[in-house]
Amino acid sequence: MPEIKEYLPSKYEPLLPDANWAKLAKSKRNLHRALSVPHPSDIEDFLISKTDNLVIESGYIEHCKSAIQALYRFRHLSNLEYKSHIRELSIQSALIVSELRAIGRQRRVITQDMQEVLLRNDDINAAYMNAIIGKAAIAPGKELDRKYMSKQLRKLADDFYAGKRVTALETQGYCHALGWTMYDEVTATHLVPEGLDANAIAYLFGTTNINIDEPRNTLLLHKNVGKALNTGFIVIVPDSAPGEEVKWKLIVTDTDFLDETVSPGVTWNALHGRELKFLNDNRPAKRYLYFRFMMTYLMIKRHGQLNWIREIETVRRPWSIPGEYLDRSMLLSLARNVSGSILPKRFYYGMTFKASFRLLSPWGEIHEDLEICLADSILMTPDYRDPETVYCGSDNGIDGHDDRDGDTGSDKDSDESFTLIS
Template identity: 25%
Template sequence: MNSKLTDDEKYRVKDLRAAIRRTRQRSSEAVYGSEDYWKYSKKELDGEDQISDLRFRALQRNSDLLDPSFERAAQEYKVQKERRGAKRRSILEKEKIFVKRNKILQQSSSTTANLTSTRAAYVDLLLTIQSQTGRQKQSDFSKDGLRAYGGTTKVNNSTYCFSVLDGTRRDKDGFVAAHIFPPSIGPKVMEYIFGRDARYEINSPRNALLLPKKIEKHFSAHQIVIVPARSDNSDVREWQFLIVDKSGLWNEYVSPFGPMRFSDLHGRKLIFPNDFRPRARYLYFHYLISMIIHFRAAKKTGIVRSELPDAEWPELMRAWATHGEYLRDNMIYGFMEEFGHDLPEDLKENALAHCAPIRSNSEAEELDEVIDSLGMIQIGSDNDDDEDDDDDDDDDEDDDENSLFNAALKQSAAVRRDLDAFAESPTSGPAALQGQISASLTSFSRTIDDYSSLSKKELIPAKQEKAFERVKNFRTELADYRLQFDRLRKEREEAQVTANRNELLGRRPHNAATPENPYAQSNLSAQHSAFASPHRQQAHASGGLSFGASPSDYNRETHALREQSFLANTNNQIDEFLDRGRAVLADLGQQREMLKGTQRRLYSVANTLGVSGDTIRMIERRAKQDKWIFWAGLVIFILFCWAVLHFLR
């Protein structure tokens, strides 16, 4: 085949390649998730499309269209074009998710933020991620997961695992680990939705099933759900498949299971090799999300499903009849507030019947939990199947850097809001506000340090320079906040001391015509009494005070003033101790997170070492076999040579 380009086409391809290089450079310099990042990513795909189109047109012009090699080239051209189209759709989906997440973060940093509006935007973001990201990049089952679901069997260098479809052993290469709750959403979101005990189960076998690849694909796309097979027992032990979206799927074959179709899968029970089962709450969350997605899709197409659609979706509303407290009640309320107008009453009643009374200490704390969980969502790490591990690591670093930057912005806004509230009433403001501001400043400083250390690891000079500039601005803001806080605290202390002195000095006897001490002028009145002793009158005349106050009165006032100053200093010291305690507690929380990260790294290293050990043992075993084969062959060869020399000579 001849795909020779004309001179104009060569110049055009050269210009496009130069433009693509510039676009890639600008995209790498832009912050991941920013408008520039998405714009340059789409421009790069557009340039690749134009180059591919030019080359294919030249190939069509200079080749025989019936040539088999041309047909293969045309097929490859279509595959590459579809791949770029899928990547472009993925970029648009991620951009939409980033816009929603940034909107929630901006709302939370405003003074008018409230839990209801943030919760509604939060569930809308979760549903967008669930419905758009589709199939996750599932890793192979861990050893614990394989052991939990029947383990593996090796026969003739092939590995077989247990199939939940028919209870037989099938080739493990045809199966994949289907995470029920997507790991990309993160453990923080999992903890918020299901409770604290669910945070460490995101990569547990309780949150996964070993399914055939084709079924896992439609399960992750929310076209298939797994529901209880029996409704008379709250402890669910039997599960069954249900097909939610039958369009184009009902008559499709479930390869490699012979003539089985997806219609045969509908209502089919899962067969487990033992008593181990996945968590019901994760399967219910998947079921609820699937129902919301497809009822909303039906509403958009104009099909109003106000009644139970027995003819099209048999028993879907009655599929989950067992009772249990699965999801945080505020999440259920958020789903109802945001999507209730698109859902039938049966589904809303079913969801409300599975609320779990999971509570935070306050609305502000729950709002912080919602915002913190957003930073753990790994947007864009699941669908880029054509990216290598290095690119994934770069994306993870970008996500960490962006989450720290967003956290710093949020903390800066919170400190500024607290300082404004403190400045409005420095004398009458609560003492707890000072401790809150001090703890916020400590947390803000720690976040800046983390962001600074992460920016030093940035390999791209332009992005590193931008990160350093941000760190410099954050440190300037922190210094201004501390100066303002010290000034306001000194003003508060001076105002309190002045008020206390005025209160005490205002009670001195000579400032009032009638002293507060009823015996202060008893000496004066006794001098003019007709019944008083003359000796007493003389004593008073010679030694009494004309102002009606003894020196002991002034001593008592001075002592009371010292006590008041001592109590004020003690109160300030207690506030400082509380601030230090909050800072220590925050440091302990940070150390806890660092230890958890270290633990995860150690687990990863241990898994890697385990795989490497297995590989080394396999190599040693193979080398030992090769050695025996070599010596056996050598002996046979020597015997053969001896036989030739002995019998044929």
């Protein structure tokens, strides 16, 4: 018989009124029965079964709440005990509701992520547990400010990628491009960045909701490398043929700056073409990496025929890993609105899906409005060529000069060192 989390301590059951006890016992039997059924091996059937089980579990928690309220009414619980139990049950209920919403609103991307995990491990429940990480809302009761979210995302990314270690001397963070370095020098860098229109992004990925603060939407990168990714100075591309194990490499999009310093002793030339190294089997989602690739292409394309643009447009297969990543019609519209040009077919053929129906927008927005909103938010994203953008290879600006008066001293960055991976 499967174990059920003890939402209501068993010591309270004999104290319950008969009506409450009967309802609670029936609900508990239903949950036992549901959890005893073997998991379906098909992803779609598994998600249906998982949804049904979560609904039953949510109902069981509601009966536990009713039982706690009855115990309080009959003075078997103090006010403090009552509030403590109700708060804990409410938190558990909110987490289940959040998971149900994630399955309902992000089914396409959860399915994609489960498929990725099942290529390495045929345990479908383990695949689900891996895929759901970060997709449900964070624990209730926390203020959703960006500082808190950033801290939570870093912890999720560290756990997901095994990116934190404590040595005898210091705590170190792992950068997928550079290796181990000081912990505070590494950031969980978004692939789909903050600041883009949330409703439009969800539509582009074929869902009604996307949580960008999930670890699959990140790479662990040194802060200068992360800044370079955010501003289009570098891009991450697949370095594998279809059917091969996927490897990822870093490409500098403007080779005029290869001799610039990323950090003391490391230049962009050392990173150009470098394979990203991972410490475990977890990887960022291909759909997010493809989006970042396309966003970078469109951001740079609007400035004209730069070297990387000319190079990538002559390649037969600019993105070598096929998959149904983005909505085709929306991507094509995005290309026109951001770069002012028509997207060549080889950039999207085999990498997009054609929606068989139009998602009904719960926000009351039409498809064209979402396209415009997303294009506008990308156009407002600074890139490394913008004069006001801090250059990703230094703390000073694209020409390496600091225009500030006064302090020209170095900071702690001058002391940092990397354990480079060859």
